[in-house]
Amino acid sequence: DAKTTQPDSMESTEGETVHLPCSHATISGNEYIYWYRQVPLQGPEYVTHGLQQNTTNSMAFLAIASDRKSSTLILPHVSLRDAAVYHCILRVDGGNNKLTFGQGTVLSVIP
């Protein structure tokens, strides 16, 4: 699977909108962009995913660049419970549905 690059950490204040960047310059045409978040001592929580078009759900908005070499997870009006490690993962369509986690971005939220 192609590699992703994320900043090690980001900080935000409650109520702000956070933009979490992810670079995937060598992404293949059949790779989906998945975002998960994880807090200590818990399993990862699915946030969203996309292939080419921007997507939105109750948790976040995923903006995908037109060349698909980067994406941004946008979290509107963050709260303290949004503090977590956010993982940007590329998953190949088909195979064993393997998710390859990296270190992700540690998002800190200040009251």
Next chain:
Amino acid sequence: AQTIHQWPVAEIKAVGSPLSLGCTIKGKSSPNLYWYWQATGGTLQQLFYSITVGQVESVVQLNLSASRPKDDQFILSTEKLLLSHSGFYLCAWSQGLNTEVFFGKGTRLTVV
């Protein structure tokens, strides 16, 4: 709604002792099931996956084995624990092989 239950929540075991971790999925028939492992300070990696009862594929060799005795049950085990087996074990499921994966709350294993 689907629920995923893992047991035990935490375990402390001696080196050389056997291990059995369990996972049950309720509210979903014929799910794809997965075992993931995270060493302390490390990243999550997939260990096994299963698409049907009785069929399990190994992804990473860690002297562990997995079995799927029922449609809704996934078991991770070994006869002899190593210190390197310590970490956080997560069971997960998905509806198909190309859909989002949902994780359980995990089992924290400490081998002493």
